[in-house]
Amino acid sequence: MGIYKKLKPQENWKVPVIVLLGIISGLGFYILHISKATSYVSDDPKVCVNCHVMIPEYVSWRNSSHREWASCADCHVPQDNVAEKYFFKAKDGIYHASVYTTRGEPQVIRIKEAGKKVVHNNCIRCHENQVTDAKLASQVDGHFAHRTDRACWECHREVPHGKQRSLSTVNFVNDEELEEDVRIPAWLDEQLKENYQNKEQ
């Protein structure tokens, strides 16, 4: 009861609040539209790179052992039941899209607690046979719990996004061009070469 009272707005707030809510939800749909957040309903990883802040994760995933097996959604969306799957997707989709559109994205994106749980459970979903041993689970109390009580990626630190998740994973698109390039500017190179010729004489 106490909590409800605290949360309940005072009477004179009613009108402004309703108006505000209207604006917010209107904006929400607008954001959904311009950011292609509706594409979240799809499981295709390409939709995640609709915004380039997801590029490092996309590229690292594309180079990982999981590319052929697991798409973004296989890990990042609950797979236990259909309702929850779409609820989570919608929640996440709207959230990411608003953050992106409002330019509010953090400098470095880090997974949140809720997201961690989802991913962790998805690791187990696919790898249950490997991480648990049905025979031992029957004899050894807490075997399942002990096997799965740490985030998988505390050990498998590079699955699937690699170690560097910054732009540095994708920065070197022009690598070839760069490798051919020399490191010493011509004006200095000439002077120093002259120096060496003098030395040899």
Place this chain on the structure above:
Amino acid sequence: LERKSESAFAYTPKVKIGLNEPRNKVWGENFPREYQSYLQNADTLFKSAYNGNAMIDMLEVDPRLVVLWAGYGFSKDYNQGRGHTYAVTDLQNSLRTGGPTGPDDGPMPSTCWTCKSPDVPRLMGEIGVDNFYKGKWASKGSEVVNAIGCADCHDEKNMNLKITRPALIEAFEAMGKDINQATHQEMRSLVCAQCHVEYYFDTKIPEKEGIPYLTFPWENGFSVEEMEAYYDEKEFKDWTHGLSKAPMLKAQHPGYEVYLTGIHAKRGVSCADCHMPYKSEGGQKFTDHHIQSPLNNVANSCQVCHREESENLIRDVYDRQNRIIVNRDKLEELLVRAHVEAKTAWDLGATEEQMAEILQDIRHAQWRWDYAAASHGGSFHSPVEIGRVIGTGIDVAQEGRIKLARLLIALGFEGEVPYPDIATKEKAQAFIGMDVEKLKLEKEKFQKTLLPEWMKAAEEREAKMEDGE
């Protein structure tokens, strides 16, 4: 989760394991994978740059140790530890434990057994902790026979990890902590911390006077300075040095303490993560019970977390060990010099008062050296801290030697005290006046007479134990 109760019906354990069952084979019936890997602890083939499964005679490799430990058991015999399988045998065969001729004979107490066998929790359960620690080690020669094993770390009812050694529990209490609060991940290191820790025998515990009670000196903390302060406050010494007469401390394998100061511990990596990584058989993972140098198993231990070439990872370990050994070796040399210089001072008639500060410096410097040296793996487990500890050791040793330089001149000595010829273990043992041949003969006699009797008695005793039903 539901799956769990389902399959519970499908599998019934082959045997019922009794409380404190010391025979590893019995547990192995139920857990053949773990047991098979456990049996590999007998392996002695792998040798890394400084460690490995092989038995390495450290006094041979580094005869300076003989001088550092003059007057103490370790100068007789000291090996780099090998697999858990050998804990009992190595204790029996070490020259340190002498050649007892009966239950009340020999230089070492029962307490030595504490970290060597699952017969220990069994005995402690049967006769009580105090009675276990009482008497000579020979008094329990026919009781302690099984190699370190399942009952040391596991609860027989549910295979949970558990602490079976009172010293660790008491040390936690002394620090005001409750070991029952340890997380599962912490337990994966704490089972090792039952044994891989610095210890001493406290014979002055009220109401237990005279019992060499196994105690971990952690009350002030784990660092080299905090433990030193602990011993200093108690004016405890392990022995009086044979040459310098300094009141010495012996640091024994502070593995857990050093590990705690390193980055892996800070990031929640446990001993078991590296020394007992998972192993896959038939698509299922279980804990590898072959406990050894991870350098013999880089793929399963390091590479799960570090996607680096195996040779790079090994080089990283060696890099750290090599950087540490330079100064550790230097400190060792300085300590040899300090002991010999102190002896020269005594010989020239130095007084107790003149020597007091110098001996304290030697005590502290060697304690620091030993903390670094005895902690096998420490140069990797926490290289920055070990580097620091050795740095302070060098400073203190040299302070002592500056005082010695002044004193020696005051006593009429000129020039430098010559460095002894201790190029080999034999020369070093001769230098400190030890009769090794005598020790070896005593040991041989013991091995031919008393030891076989113990083994026979133990066999008969175990034959009467119920088989796991």
Place this chain on the structure above:
Amino acid sequence: LERKSESAFAYTPKVKIGLNEPRNKVWGENFPREYQSYLQNADTLFKSAYNGNAMIDMLEVDPRLVVLWAGYGFSKDYNQGRGHTYAVTDLQNSLRTGGPTGPDDGPMPSTCWTCKSPDVPRLMGEIGVDNFYKGKWASKGSEVVNAIGCADCHDEKNMNLKITRPALIEAFEAMGKDINQATHQEMRSLVCAQCHVEYYFDTKIPEKEGIPYLTFPWENGFSVEEMEAYYDEKEFKDWTHGLSKAPMLKAQHPGYEVYLTGIHAKRGVSCADCHMPYKSEGGQKFTDHHIQSPLNNVANSCQVCHREESENLIRDVYDRQNRIIVNRDKLEELLVRAHVEAKTAWDLGATEEQMAEILQDIRHAQWRWDYAAASHGGSFHSPVEIGRVIGTGIDVAQEGRIKLARLLIALGFEGEVPYPDIATKEKAQAFIGMDVEKLKLEKEKFQKTLLPEWMKAAEEREAKMEDGE
């Protein structure tokens, strides 16, 4: 992905940037994001436990330094470096550079300018490298005015990273390496290695005799022992110590060398990864040109690779720094003692022969200390190596002091040479007999007369330069 190359092509430069354009603002027209972040190098607010953007008077913080550098410029004035913005100003204002009254006056050579400004490549291009190094620093006072900037690291044609300082290129050649073979990732550290390295002025290069030619002592390798051997072979000294008369070496910021020995370098992490991480603005990622302590920016630098709480990461850095400082401070104290004891020995009539070995010990011990101390960030960049270096320094310093103890007694001195009262910078400078007030007056005069003339001349000169077209 396509987006990235897209934007690469879409870009049309606003202005054309000329060869060796020293004015950062001109480059900023084309690259406003980088330039905006670059401007933040002027920030002096952040202070970490040992470093940060603020200007820290190191002689004030640690007056022992005054004694260690007695007889050398650094005892006059030494600050912990701050942002690149201040390189030119700080050189002008440092008491080390004196108060020149004209182009050929003052204690320091032109070479000092080398690492302070993008006017350096410009000048070297115009007058040649040798001519640049010739003369007093005052001779180029009106030429070097722009803060470290774009032309120091970038090629104006394509913004590729470039090496603009001959010393680094020559050092690579001396080691038999070709810097053109450096990978892109290596270049992200090598641009810093143009300046953040140990150096000396070689005045004995054939055909360039007398020119204080900037040289990196890397021929034998980067380690403290290898560089020491390099200097010893050449019998090079930076100065003769004011108290001990030891032939001293000064280690200046061996940042790159120390970094190379650490785990981050081994794993291919570059200076730029931590000190110039990527930054996000409006969904675009670009390189943050605010070069500073990463502790002021943990989220973008460390946390990209380490999924750890920011406070844990900061604590890790401090942990390492704190563990190193214990022994570094100790070594500093030992060096003060050694210098003072050596002076006492001279005063009592010691001979050159009696002192020779002792002075060599002091030289080597202080070199090791300085290698560790001058390398800001080194305690984090490579804590194990720095710990090792300091350990060897303590040993060598104490060896020298043992010899001193013997010598002092032989010279009739009794007891300990008292530690000087150097509790503050003022006391320490008085102790070594320095007239700081005179230095300050000379500097003030310079700041009021010559310096404004230079600035005016520079302004007029730059006004005639073409604007980026």
